[in-house]
Amino acid sequence: MKRWMELLITMLVLAGSCSSEAAAVRIAYDPGGRIGKYIDRYERLRASGRDVMIDGFCASACTIVLATLPSNRICVTSRAELAFHAAWDIGHRGQPVTNPGATRMIYSMYPGPVRRWIAQRGGLTRRTIFLSGGPLQAMYRSCPV
Structure with missing residues (x-):
């Protein structure tokens, strides 16, 4: 029993001494979803003061994190x-239909470097474009190891 208590105390001390980076929210695989849900989630995250570590796939509405949090609170x-x-909606026959207004709104929310990168690839269309590697690391700081 005494050994168990020592282990618990050690774990609590270590948890309390972790850097703020350990408290960062980690995005490892997020395929996206409804835009409103993500705006709400990231507004709460911004208010919390926590950082975000993008450590994997972040698609569609997930990328709104770039528009909601200051760049200095995001690492990759x-x-x-x-x-x-x-952006798209479900049409009357259940088919996806591009929503031009929502697409313009999202595009306008992204930071300048992200907007320029998107524009150089033809803008936001039905075709998915991927940002990773050197171009992404040139826009955001690397996460500490």
């Missing part, structure tokens, strides 16, 4: 990959 790893496309 070598595994980070962002996927962008036009």
Whole structure:
């Protein structure tokens, strides 16, 4: 029993001494979803003061994190990959239909370097474009190891 208590105390001390980076929210695989849900989630995250570590796939509405949090609170790893496309709704026959207004709104929210990168690839369309590697790491700081 005494050994168990020592282990618990050690774990609590170590947890309390972790850097703020350990408290960062990690995005490892997020395929996106409804835009409103992500805006709400990231607004709460911004208010919390926590940082975000993008450490894998972040697609569609997930990329709104770039528009909601200041760049200095986002870091990327070598595994980070962002996927962008036009916003869409479900049409009357159940088919996806591009929503030009929502697409313009999202595009306008992204930071300048991200907007320029998207524009150089033809803008936000039905086709998905991927940002990773050197171009992404040139826009955001690398996460500490």
